Amino acid sequence: MNIMLRRFLGLSLLAALVGLGGCATTGGTPGDPLEGYNRAMFGFNEGVDKAIIKPLASGYKTIMPEVARIGVSNFFANLGDLWIGINNILQGKVGAGVSDFGRFAMNTTAGILGLFDVASNAGLEKHNEDFGQTLGRWGVGSGAYVVLPILGPSSVRDGLSLLAVDWHGDPLWYVGNIPTRNELIGVRAVDNRANLLDLSRLAEEAALDHYAYVRDAFLQRRRSLIYDGDPLPEPDPAKTSESGESKDRYTSARAETELALARITTQWGERVITAAGEELTPAQEFSGAAAQPVAARPEAAGVSGTVYEPRIPLNYEALLVASGEVRDGLARTSLAP
């Protein structure tokens, strides 16, 4: 059943990406080329949510005592920490990755199979990572916004990551007994939805156009997650009235890439140091991101709102030496401010 479900999801995604995009010309929102399909799927998901998932989640929230619900959420969150740790390491954030494994070890033992999040109290913060974020960190653009069947808001990059990669990092899919596995996945879905009841109500109340509100919140959220809460600042059109906001979305994927690159100041010598002073591991060093064009953070150039696309000339190294950026034979320089 799950294989069929996954096939269905995969096919739908494929259909969304390849075929249905064509009938999306009615939308007209720049940066959302699949709007026609997306709105239809969003409506379908809303229907399913209203008819099945939301009532289940509300019922679950009503009958389960809060302590028990927190235990359930903690249990699933604990299992997720392993994959989060792996993704942190893939992104070169070794410290954070080790902390995630530490969380898992501590919560599985002292936290009784993850029912209690003792690690958070001990100062090991929970993180939010997945393979889509890892790709984003490596410089892969998000592609078009896509609403997946049942799974909801996503993008080409994040949707493919979710369906092709993240699934393998989810311990629940390795539970041998199929009915048990399905039950666990079902409970997790209901528990997740229950945790989002307040938030989804707020979003619905706040939105003029629910679809657009959720889409734009999703895109902002993902952008923020990829840079762990420290993304490029939004251009402020109150100051630079030239830069249209539709351009934001057009360029946001590119801006993502460029920020990732800007953070990697350079990588000659043995060490790679980001603008934030964070050291990168070979995993990130050889991720390919470093080989791509390096851009200064727009705000560093004092022109927030404009995205530059400078290319590294082939004789980059020589230029750096000539410009005095490389000193004392240390061969380490900084393109960042």
Added chain:
Amino acid sequence: MMKLFFALCFFLFATTVSAQELAPDAQVKKITNEVIDIIKRDKDIQAGNRKKINELVEAKVLPHFNFSRMTALAMGRNWPKANAEQQKVLVNEFRTLLVHTYSGALSTYKNEVIEFKPLRAATGDADVTVKTQVKRPGTEPVSIDYGMEKTPAGWKVYDVVVGGVSLVTNYRETFNAEIRDGGVDGLIKSLAGKNRSLETQASAKPK
């Protein structure tokens, strides 16, 4: 005697000035703690009494918000297309909508710990981001960042960013589409309609 009087005057003057010129992060901390204290003590608010929450927000929070800047930010390049009268109406309607959202978010507060991050700004900066984090065990902390600018009336919040999502700029695409379809007046109509429906919803099921 006269000296003492002047000293006293100066002291009073100095304290009023320093109260007004609270650093932006200190101001956010002060207001947040005040609001949370009130929520913790008020059973009605915890039970979701929207009227009481709105009163709290009106009294404690709103004076520190710059709604015309917020509206301009949400409108983006369309802001200059609205004439002065339209701008006034827009600010008013958007304010109502944001206050509703903000109050709704406050009513979901459940003893979470709020952490205030050290301010990263140079002295003399007139535009800063004050970063806070809401911590709950089991989930990653949710950041709430306040974009603040220095005005003659003190520091004012012009953007609230929750978990990386700006409650202000998140409207930009929607506003664009509304203006594309029905002009500035179309947007005003939509906003007013939204606020009216929220109002009738609230009065239909008083909590």
